[in-house]
Amino acid sequence: MDRSVPRGRVQGTLTPPSSKSYAQRALAVSLLAQEPTVLRKLDFCQDTLSALGCIHTLGAEVIEVDESTLSIGGGLSPREYSLHVGESGLASRLFTPIASLSDRPIRIIGRGSLLERPMQMMIEPLRRLGVTVKDNKGYLPFEVCGPLRGGETEVDGSVSSQFITGLLLALPMAAIDTTLHVSKAVSTPYLDMTIDTAARFGVDIFHRDYEEFYIPGGQRYRGLDLTIEGDWSAAAMLLVAGAVAGEVCVENISALSKQADTAILDALARAGAEVIIEGDSITASQRELQGFEFDATQCPDLFPALAVLAAAAEGETVLYGTSRLTHKESNRAETIAEEFRKIGIAVDISEENVMRIRGGKIHATKVESHNDHRIAMALAVAGLLSDGVMQIHGAECVAKSYPDFFEKLESIREK
Secondary structure, three states: OEEEEEOOOEEEEEOOOEOHHHHHHHHHHHHHOOOOEEEEOOOOOHHHHHHHHHHHHOOOEEEEEEOOEEEEEOOOOOOOOEEEOOOOHHHHHHHHHHHOOOOOOEEEEOOHHHHHOOOHHHHHHHHHOOOEEEOOOOOOOEEEEOOOOOEEEEEEOOOOOHHHHHHHHHHHHOOOOEEEEEEOOOOHHHHHHHHHHHHHOOOOOEEEOOOEEEEOOOOOOOOOEEEOOEOHHHHHHHHHHHHHHEEEEEEOOOOOOOOHHHHHHHHHHHHOOEEEEEOOEEEEEOOOOEOOEEEOOOOHHHHHHHHHHHHOOEOEEEEEOHHHHOOOOOOHHHHHHHHHHHOOOEEEOOOOOEEEEEOOOEOOOEEEOOOOHHHHHHHHHHHOOEOOEEEEEOHHHHHHOOOOHHHHHHHOEOO
16 A cells, blocks of 8 residues: 655644553463453554454453453463464564463464564573474474473573563463573663563562573462553654654653653754653654764664654764664665665665764655555655655555554644
8 A cells, every 4th residue: 555645744732552562561461460451542553463362362361341441361271272473573572482381382473574583582592491392493483382481591682672571471470480691682671661561460570780580480460450551662753753844742651651762852852853741741843953873772663763853854863773673574774774765865874783864855756665664654754854745655564553643644734
């Protein structure tokens, strides 16, 4: 599906979808909780639906209370022996350790670009913790059979924190205590989210500088009534739209959130945008922007939004952390360079772990999403600054995280 985004200014107030990162963690823990859990303010993007499908397959009883509220009865008791994680990287790495709590063989399957994303970091740690794994050379599909018993193992954290999240949420239910020795942990704010979610459900996880995690075994999750906060990854794109093309107020987000992408506030300030924080609403307004330096190693999902901010700024912007972009929905460093060059913005990724972007005039043309939801949204925001109408091919991929993004963006366009 193609979408057209004409040049224009935006002004208005939007509420982003609920955090899919928190939603997926909460759904996983609801499966494991002994008492019923109520989750409120859920938005059902594709990634959240993948997690919902996983907990149903693994035994949860799910009742729809209203369009954004679920009541979930926990209990790990697999209904099937194939667990379909869709195209969600988090679901694949989160639910594999949880499925490994079962003593029945479960096949983990996915689709699309997920089949090309590395899963090798899961294989040996699971085996050391008592799980039988039928490998597929480090890629989906593969099969696991537990029970996950706990113990001591090393985990490579250099590619993603998502598998560590899965272990941290599964291992409290193991029979014995566990110590994880983690090397080169990345995206540590996401691990903070995981520990925070577990704590809300009554489970303790301890760590030393993200290098060693201690998880007492034999714990039990308690059900609770939980409201899912707004998604900072989506909010970041909306705030950048305000900073480059008018003014946008984003509601139901907190600057104190543990989500990694709150770091967009720092980037906006460095670029010179006007940002006003009032309780759980944040407003970004356009001012003259200057090139800036920013390290996105711990918040790689911000790169597409940062690229738009840089394109609208005077001079050169230097972004660090491109090594984190290889195994996303696309190779995001290459994708940003390719698509932004099409619209007239110079992007240099020749240096290791560095992206240099020189701001300039944005030309309207036909661009490609590469089936990457964040790239599609970034190109749409860039279209607001173009000299005509930006045509985005494959725009339907925004359903992965923000299904009505284009409609919301159009709703705040100045008429």
